[in-house]
Amino acid sequence: MTGHAPPHKPPPKRRLAASARDRGENRAGILAAATAEFARHGLAGARVDRIAASAGTNKRMLYYYFGNKEALFTAVLEAAYADIRAAETRLSLLDVPPAEGIRRLIAFTWNYFIAHPQFLMLLNTENLYRGQHLRGRNEVRSLNSPLIATLSEILRRGRADGSFRAEPDALQLYISIAGLAYFYLSNNHTLSAIFARDLARPGARRERLAHMTELVVGYLRHGPE
Amino acid sequence: MTGHAPPHKPPPKRRLAASARDRGENRAGILAAATAEFARHGLAGARVDRIAASAGTNKRMLYYYFGNKEALFTAVLEAAYADIRAAETRLSLLDVPPAEGIRRLIAFTWNYFIAHPQFLMLLNTENLYRGQHLRGRNEVRSLNSPLIATLSEILRRGRADGSFRAEPDALQLYISIAGLAYFYLSNNHTLSAIFARDLARPGARRERLAHMTELVVGYLRHGPE
Numbered sequence: 001m002t003g004h005a006p007p008h009k010p011p012p013k014r015r016l017a018a019s020a021r022d023r024g025e026n027r028a029g030i031l032a033a034a035t036a037e038f039a040r041h042g043l044a045g046a047r048v049d050r051i052a053a054s055a056g057t058n059k060r061m062l063y064y065y066f067g068n069k070e071a072l073f074t075a076v077l078e079a080a081y082a083d084i085r086a087a088e089t090r091l092s093l094l095d096v097p098p099a100e101g102i103r104r105l106i107a108f109t110w111n112y113f114i115a116h117p118q119f120l121m122l123l124n125t126e127n128l129y130r131g132q133h134l135r136g137r138n139e140v141r142s143l144n145s146p147l148i149a150t151l152s153e154i155l156r157r158g159r160a161d162g163s164f165r166a167e168p169d170a171l172q173l174y175i176s177i178a179g180l181a182y183f184y185l186s187n188n189h190t191l192s193a194i195f196a197r198d199l200a201r202p203g204a205r206r207e208r209l210a211h212m213t214e215l216v217v218g219y220l221r222h223g224p225e
Numbered sequence: 226m227t228g229h230a231p232p233h234k235p236p237p238k239r240r241l242a243a244s245a246r247d248r249g250e251n252r253a254g255i256l257a258a259a260t261a262e263f264a265r266h267g268l269a270g271a272r273v274d275r276i277a278a279s280a281g282t283n284k285r286m287l288y289y290y291f292g293n294k295e296a297l298f299t300a301v302l303e304a305a306y307a308d309i310r311a312a313e314t315r316l317s318l319l320d321v322p323p324a325e326g327i328r329r330l331i332a333f334t335w336n337y338f339i340a341h342p343q344f345l346m347l348l349n350t351e352n353l354y355r356g357q358h359l360r361g362r363n364e365v366r367s368l369n370s371p372l373i374a375t376l377s378e379i380l381r382r383g384r385a386d387g388s389f390r391a392e393p394d395a396l397q398l399y400i401s402i403a404g405l406a407y408f409y410l411s412n413n414h415t416l417s418a419i420f421a422r423d424l425a426r427p428g429a430r431r432e433r434l435a436h437m438t439e440l441v442v443g444y445l446r447h448g449p450e
Binding site for chain 2: 081123124126127129130131132134135136137140141143144145148166168169171172173175176178179180182183184186187188189190191192193194195196197207208211212214215216217218219221222223224
């Protein structure tokens with residue numbers, strides 16, 4: 001089929017002369033379309049021409065902005081991390097008492113994962129590829145390290161004011177909070193089937209959040225054993 | 226291509242006259258080969274002829290035992306659950322004090338997931354298919370309900386003897402224990418990349434198990450908040 005495709009036309013002049021704002025909208029539109037496509041079809045199954053059509057552009061513009069499909073996937077992953085980390089920053093976790101900061105982070109993580117199932121699918125795909133698109137990317141490290149720094153500071157304050165007795169490593173604790181939410185959602189179908197309980201109904205989601213919160217905050221307040 | 230395939234020959238007579246033991250070995254060999262194939266290629270990508278060749282049999286025998294590819298996948302899932310639940314039973318969790326029973330279950334789950342990456346891949350695949358192969362299977366429910374009954378009994382005993390103050394739902398607690406282990410392993414590549422720490426080295430695994438254990442046992446012993 002590709003042998004019969006017309007040769008690529010250069011992008012129209014008005015595109016190349018587009019304002020910075022137009023370029024930003026173009027890029028954001030392509031990223032949004034690519035996020036949906038990669039989440040749905042994985043990396044191998046995703047098609048660049050479907051992404052271009054969905055974003056109202058063409059493959060040439062897409063390659064102009066992003067280089068190739070793998071680079072576009074990397075950009076999608078980085079944008080997805082930037083989104084969740086930016087939303088966490090808006091929680092102002094250091095403006096509230098330590099235990100309340102932890103409760104907010106747990107509830108936020110839970111609700112964010114529910115509202116962004118595409119984020120979980122993208123992470124699953126990247127783990128199939130053994131993290132190769134993220135490995136060694138300084139941008140993605142500098143996106144994620146402030147979260148761990150904030151969590152470390154919450155833990156330090158909680159120990160200093162006597163509200164926390166446990167002293168976990170901040171990264172371990174973050175992975176635990178994310179894992180308590182992620183596994184329940186990503187494996188909801190198998191868990192519901194093998195235990196014969198509908199774990200996706202709204203009441204079940206409230207129960208899950210309450211359990212995760214009491215598990216983590218109870219441990220932090222009272223100490224390890 | 227299939228138009229040129231030779232017509233299926235009936236299975237050789239010695240197969241149809243095979244002893245019960247031979248039949249069991251055949252079936253087990255096909256299940257083992259199918260487990261590896263489905264874990265590696267997913268359901269859509271798995272090829273029945275590769276499974277048959279790997280098991281030293283042919284497609285006709287495979288269909289004789291299992292019916293079709295979807296039914297074989299269902300049998301693989303059920304065998305995988307049967308394996309982990311049988312191994313859990315051998316832990317004798319009710320023969321030790323409640324906190325020790327919880328510690329054993331956490332360590333077992335962690336080490337089992339590390340030793341059986343195929344199990345995690347199979348669950349990921351079945352969740353992509355929205356649990357359709359497990360849903361409504363009474364066999365799989367009767368495999369999994371004894372685990373929750375055992376965990377309920379451990380929690381009841383811990384409250385009765387004063388060693389536990391928390392009173393979580395047993396299913397929520399099991400999902401938490403599994404999730405704390407599962408997410409760390411299934412998302413190891415992305416987590417290692419974004420936080421710039423090698424989370425797969427042996428020392429990191431010991432640290433993770435220690436953290437999960439102190440989180441869960443600390444919470445159970447001291448109560449929710």
